Amino acid sequence: MAEFETDFSDVLLRMSNRGITHAISIGSLAQNERIEKTVEIINSYDFIFTALGVHPKSLYKDLPDIFKLFEHYYSANKKKVIAVGEIGLDYFMPKKNLGEVKTKQKELFKFQIGLASAYRLPIIVHVRDAYEDAIGILKDYVKSPDGFFGGVIHCFSSDDPAIAEEFIKMGFFISFSGNITYKKNEGLRAAVKNIPNEKILIETDSPYLAPAPFRGKRNEPSRVSLVLDTIAELKGVERGKLDALTVQNTVNLFSLNGISGFYPSVAYKIGNSVYVNLTNKCTNRCTFCPKYQNGKSNFNVRGYNLKLDKEPAVDEVVSSVFRYYDFKEVVFCGFGEPTLRIETLKSVAKTLKKIYADIHGCSDLKIRLDTDGLANAVYERNTVPELGGIIDSVSISLNAQNSEHYDRICNPQILKKRAKAYDSVLNFIGESKKYIKEVTVTAVDLPGTDIPYIANIAKKLGVDFRHRKYNKVG
Numbered sequence: 294m295a296e297f298e299t300d301f302s303d304v305l306l307r308m309s310n311r312g313i314t315h316a317i318s319i320g321s322l323a324q325n326e327r328i329e330k331t332v333e334i335i336n337s338y339d340f341i342f343t344a345l346g347v348h349p350k351s352l353y354k355d356l357p358d359i360f361k362l363f364e365h366y367y368s369a370n371k372k373k374v375i376a377v378g379e380i381g382l383d384y385f386m387p388k389k390n391l392g393e394v395k396t397k398q399k400e401l402f403k404f405q406i407g408l409a410s411a412y413r414l415p416i417i418v419h420v421r422d423a424y425e426d427a428i429g430i431l432k433d434y435v436k437s438p439d440g441f442f443g444g445v446i447h448c449f450s451s452d453d454p455a456i457a458e459e460f461i462k463m464g465f466f467i468s469f470s471g472n473i474t475y476k477k478n479e480g481l482r483a484a485v486k487n488i489p490n491e492k493i494l495i496e497t498d499s500p501y502l503a504p505a506p507f508r509g510k511r512n513e514p515s516r517v518s519l520v521l522d523t524i525a526e527l528k529g530v531e532r533g534k535l536d537a538l539t540v541q542n543t544v545n546l547f548s549l550n551g552i553s554g555f556y557p558s559v560a561y562k563i564g565n566s567v568y569v570n571l572t573n574k575c576t577n578r579c580t581f582c583p584k585y586q587n588g589k590s591n592f593n594v595r596g597y598n599l600k601l602d603k604e605p606a607v608d609e610v611v612s613s614v615f616r617y618y619d620f621k622e623v624v625f626c627g628f629g630e631p632t633l634r635i636e637t638l639k640s641v642a643k644t645l646k647k648i649y650a651d652i653h654g655c656s657d658l659k660i661r662l663d664t665d666g667l668a669n670a671v672y673e674r675n676t677v678p679e680l681g682g683i684i685d686s687v688s689i690s691l692n693a694q695n696s697e698h699y700d701r702i703c704n705p706q707i708l709k710k711r712a713k714a715y716d717s718v719l720n721f722i723g724e725s726k727k728y729i730k731e732v733t734v735t736a737v738d739l740p741g742t743d744i745p746y747i748a749n750i751a752k753k754l755g756v757d758f759r760h761r762k763y764n765k766v767g
């Protein structure tokens with residue numbers, strides 16, 4: 294933007310001096326000069342990424358033109374375009390023609406949400422005086438069969454906790470900027486206290502919304518630290534912890550490449566549990582797998598992108614988990630079979646228990662494993678005794694009343710042992726009962742699956758049973 298024409302390199306230097314290593318610069322598809330400049334910047338600096346979109350307040354463009362522009366800039370800069378944005382609704386304007394403007398903005402917003410689904414990108418959402426309409430549109434997006442790839446409600450400005458809650462329930466992150474430091478924004482400061490730390494992002498919105506004491510001046514990235522200070526103080530959280538966590542949240546949402554030690558959603562938090570995503574490999578190729586639906590892959594769970602660039606090592610997993618600090622349970626789950634990395638799984642579990650006990654002075658950390666129960670078939674040995682003692686509870690997907698149905702819906706990929714897959718799962722359940730405190734068998738309610746029969750198998754084996762809804766993840 295013109296505001297940075299004369300001292301852009303000084304702005305970057307101040308940013309770096311503050312320890313800010315990466316930035317996202319919004320690219321506006323509605324303004325040719327600005328988008329060209331953005332492309333020049335992301336190609337000149339490894340650490341700057343962009344989002345592409347048409348802001349609701351931009352001059353309106355025809356939808357086919359937006360598509361062409363998006364495709365043009367995206368295909369030439371795939372690694373650096375990390376989202377579709379800013380897109381959204383902004384009704385802050387004189388009442389004249391507001392009805393017509395609303396209609397056009399909604400059409401534009403929905404179209405760009407469609408682009409995000411098609412290109413499997415998260416969205417950066419701008420909402421002003423339009424929360425109700427935005428929530429309605431985003432609810433449809435979250436349920437869209439084309440896929441939901443997460444998003445952030447940028448520069449959140451509502452002081453209504455129910456609105457923030459609606460977005461979080463849908464899987465969105467909430468982002469705060471300099472306006473949270475303004476004297477009169479008591480409501481916003483109250484709202485942030487209710488938002489889970491693992492759902493918070495921070496930003497500057499440069500050149501706008503400079504935090505106090507710079508209010509009214511040009512804003513720049515180095516000042517994001519003042520937003521962090523304010524939120525850390527309001528939430529009574531150590532600054533360094535919130536710093537690491539807001540970076541992790543950013544990586545989890547945008548899957549930023551090139552951040553040393555961070556991998557897209559290696560660890561993500563839902564409620565009091567941190568989920569560990571060790572691998573994207575599977576022993577099965579289930580017909581009902583949410584990651585392969587409608588001929589497309591979708592690795593998004595509740596706004597977290599679980600597609601791994603590479604499988605993380607033990608220390609990378611451990612540091613990703615401990616960027617969260619208020620959790621009671623760790624779950625090995627993700628969009629892959631954790632026992633395919635059984636040695637890493639065991640090392641991570643042991644290390645997590647030890648560090649948690651050192652930090653909290655107690656050994657209360659519960660570790661759960663969600664598995665297909667095929668580890669013994671894969672390794673051709675009884676692996677369960679190795680897991681007993683480090684795993685406190687195990688949830689095993691049985692999914693079928695007999696071997697034929699299992700092969701049909703779970704499609705085991707361990708071909709030479711295919712006939713034995715179902716028996717091996719049953720055996721794994723029996724062994725788990727001997728070595729692991731809590732054992733639960735699960736089944737997804739697909740046509741042809743005899744849920745009461747499977748529940749009865751669980752009962753006979755002396756373990757719990759949980760019936761899972763088709764297409765419900767996270």
Ligand code: SF4
Nearest residue numbers: 575577578579582629
């Ligand atoms: S085991 Fe889970 S992640 Fe793997 S294919 Fe089956 S449903 Fe998908």
